[in-house]
Amino acid sequence: MPRIQLLVVQPTPFCNIDCRYCYLADRANKSVVARETLENLFTQVFASGWIDQELSVVWHAGEPLVLPIAFYRDALTMIDGLKPAGLPVKHSFQTNGTLIDDAWCDFIAEADIAVGVSIDGPQRLHDRNRITRSGRGTFDKTVAGIRRLKRHGVPFHVISVLTAESLAAPEEMFEFYLAEGIDHVCFNVEESEGEHRSESFAEIGIEDAYYDFLGEFWRLAAAHPGRIRFIREIDDAQRNIFRPREAGFFNQLATPFAITSMDWTGNIATFSPELLGLKNALYNNFVLGNVNRDRLTDLAGTPLLLRMKRDIDAGIEQCRARCEYFSVCGGGEPVNKLFENGSFASAETTYCRMTKMRATDLVLDRLERMAGFVDGTEATAAPERTAPMV
Amino acid sequence: MSLRLKYQTVLTQLAPAGAVGVSLALGAAAPAAASQAPVDTQPSATDKDKVSERLAAVRDAVTAIDQIRTDAAKAEGRLAWGNWGFGWGGGGGYGWPNWNNWHNWRNWGNWFRNW
Numbered sequence: 307m308p309r310i311q312l313l314v315v316q317p318t319p320f321c322n323i324d325c326r327y328c329y330l331a332d333r334a335n336k337s338v339v340a341r342e343t344l345e346n347l348f349t350q351v352f353a354s355g356w357i358d359q360e361l362s363v364v365w366h367a368g369e370p371l372v373l374p375i376a377f378y379r380d381a382l383t384m385i386d387g388l389k390p391a392g393l394p395v396k397h398s399f400q401t402n403g404t405l406i407d408d409a410w411c412d413f414i415a416e417a418d419i420a421v422g423v424s425i426d427g428p429q430r431l432h433d434r435n436r437i438t439r440s441g442r443g444t445f446d447k448t449v450a451g452i453r454r455l456k457r458h459g460v461p462f463h464v465i466s467v468l469t470a471e472s473l474a475a476p477e478e479m480f481e482f483y484l485a486e487g488i489d490h491v492c493f494n495v496e497e498s499e500g501e502h503r504s505e506s507f508a509e510i511g512i513e514d515a516y517y518d519f520l521g522e523f524w525r526l527a528a529a530h531p532g533r534i535r536f537i538r539e540i541d542d543a544q545r546n547i548f549r550p551r552e553a554g555f556f557n558q559l560a561t562p563f564a565i566t567s568m569d570w571t572g573n574i575a576t577f578s579p580e581l582l583g584l585k586n587a588l589y590n591n592f593v594l595g596n597v598n599r600d601r602l603t604d605l606a607g608t609p610l611l612l613r614m615k616r617d618i619d620a621g622i623e624q625c626r627a628r629c630e631y632f633s634v635c636g637g638g639e640p641v642n643k644l645f646e647n648g649s650f651a652s653a654e655t656t657y658c659r660m661t662k663m664r665a666t667d668l669v670l671d672r673l674e675r676m677a678g679f680v681d682g683t684e685a686t687a688a689p690e691r692t693a694p695m696v
Numbered sequence: 697m698s699l700r701l702k703y704q705t706v707l708t709q710l711a712p713a714g715a716v717g718v719s720l721a722l723g724a725a726a727p728a729a730a731s732q733a734p735v736d737t738q739p740s741a742t743d744k745d746k747v748s749e750r751l752a753a754v755r756d757a758v759t760a761i762d763q764i765r766t767d768a769a770k771a772e773g774r775l776a777w778g779n780w781g782f783g784w785g786g787g788g789g790y791g792w793p794n795w796n797n798w799h800n801w802r803n804w805g806n807w808f809r810n811w
Contacts, residue, residue, distance in 0.1 A: 312798065314798075366800070367800075400800065465800070492799070494799055494800065521726055522726070524719075524722075524723040524726070525723055525724065525726035527723055528719070528720045528721075528722075528723030528724040528726075529723075529724065531720060540719065540723070541719070544715070544718070544719060544722075547751060547754055548707070548718070548754060548758055549755060549758060550755060550758050550759040550762055551752070551755035551756055551758070551759045552759065553755075558798070559798060565798060578798070579798055579800065580800070630746055630747035630748045631747060631748075631751075632748075633748070633751055633752075634751065639799075661799070666747065666751075667747070669722065670747070670750050670751075670754075672722040672723070672725045672726070673703065673706065673722060673754070675725045675727070676706045676710070676721060676722060676725045677702045677703065677705070677706040679706075679725070680705055680706045680709060681697065681702065681705070
């Protein structure tokens, strides 16, 4: 039986900005999900028997905050009324931050919504790509949103898309986060998805640049204990490496319905959430069905799902057979395989070389170095122990 | 010394500081001027050991440390030590799967951090 762990809801395809690297072709469309569609989704999800102990809901792409607070107040009340008693449902926004005002901060705090803000570092880096439709940078508005969240005591993390320019500037990025009081950071890379072709991926030496960036950022964080409390790429790599041999690996992105996505029309997709909204003739634009027309539980047996699963599994088997890093990634991200290699049934991508392999190399290399300090083969003095963060 | 023993030795020393302490120590173990050092000059075991073997050795070390701690706790009639391993509970209670989370989001659940 499928297990939904993350429900990604696209309440509108519209985004109020127009980032150069955005893969969403429909981001100028101002349509909004109907209340009935949301009700159908959550009624079916809760009745499916596919929820285990909790459900995470992320309100995502386009820009979720272009819809009014009243929309979410109504939606969350409705969802709360539909959910089984005792089931924890945790909501999240992934936002560009430009629309965050005091009223949003009050609502986010009141509803206990987790917030991720997309910001690409200091202004000179952020405004290269994160721009309005008229081409103006969005840095000032995003930072204003972040400062409001801070003033209201609303916890948040940031996701920063790294390009060739920012990869060359770890210290500048670090100083920026410190200056803004940002202590939870996630790094994405500018990747090839949909119609977007990554310029960063085409750069010579980009994988080594990623290794160097992460290594230096990690070193800076360790030298300033308590200031950067979470670096997703480092924490994830360590979690995937320092685990007991009995612990397996679960690839959420390759497991049907572990991540379930719905667009504003009620269309349902699974596997990598980016797939929903992309065009693809072979896989019917990745749409398995529609909650206004189909039973969610019937979608698990559709020929389209089985075909996608077969191809994704074939790709995973290629990874298992030939990749040294399989145990830390479980076969990677289907969307990257499709748009880099042209097929789900494929293995290595630039995306995985950067974000999985090089991050793993970094942690293993640091462990080797520590082991060298311990057994005396490393000539340099061991680094000073730093105080634990509190 | 085998890879497993080498890793077990260093992780045994680091583990009492918890996951945060391990991360801080490894983060600080950067070569001087890490940002300027070419990757091919940085320390690595890849020349002699395959990555898959290194990963397997780390996990064997983690399991061994876990077992030692659990046995010691049992002998002393106390609870096994707290989680140190990035969400992997001591004493074999591995209740949470290792997830490959979607990168355009961040899981705010508390299953992977214990500090």
